[in-house]
Amino acid sequence: MRRSLVALALTACALASHAQLNPVDPDWKEVEAPPPGALVVDGAIPLEMPRSLLRFGVAPASVSIGADGIVRYVVVATSASGAVNGLYEGIRCNTGEFKVYARHNPGSGWVIAKDAQWKSLHETHVSAHSLAIARTGACIGHGTNQTASAILRDLRRPADRRFEQP
Template sequence: MSRRAGARWASLVLAAALLALAVPAGAQYADLDRADWKEDTPPPPPAYNINRLIEIEMPRTSSIKMGVDPDTIRVNAETGIVRYVVVARGASAVNASYEGIRCATGEYRVYARQVQGGPWTEVTDSEWKSVRDQSGVMVRHPYQLARGGMCIGTAVRTSVREIVRELKTGNQSLYY
């Protein structure tokens, strides 16, 4: 083997090893038979603070600012769900939504909403929906959260600390 081919081979082996280390143990779970998958009962919406929000990139045309409070992020590695509170701030209102992302399927769900500091209202007819609408366009904030650090591809990150670090750095991982 030539010296150049040996260096290329070593680079490939190193890249494969780094990729294997990038997904933490337990971050992937079996989701092969969706009929067997069952969601756990979501806990009540956690308290949030608008002064702690990590901004979510939104389209330039939007006057609404969106952010997620890092202290509300909860990971259930067993079910593969990341739950969080996202806050929308406009010129005249501040509204919140308690949601979940399921990395394995690229879906999100809304559990409850809060309008302008009022009580949380449970969303009883909420179902898991794709982070892409029927035309293939991303539903902006769940997609950005999944891609921005809540998921590693189709695997859920198991550490809230790691999710927060990734969301703050603004690095975009490959996602769907």
């Protein structure tokens, strides 16, 4: 327990210094998001969403970090009746924002979101799963986790072991 608290304190210090060293770039430009792949439900990494009626999971093969620093992924939402929908999203860790690029519906497949805008992870309950992804693997403070494999590793780990070196 003490080791976990020390690790959390060190992580907080590192995050604070990382935020100071990496201010938001005023000239930042988003690169065009690649199209989402096929919706894969099997093997999705479950997210802890205790107040949700839906079960959420991240499709491991979909996780990437773009040249623009955006973490892109597909999240799968499954209802109690078994209906499955998908969202292709991006998280911009340094600004605490997310964007929905496309939605997957059972009958129509992927539908690209028109005029998708960046929204705060903290302003809307609609993004609760996005905030969970940011906090549990995609972002370390206001910085992007090191690699897609590090994001996947941290999403799979219990809360007291996230963001530790292997």
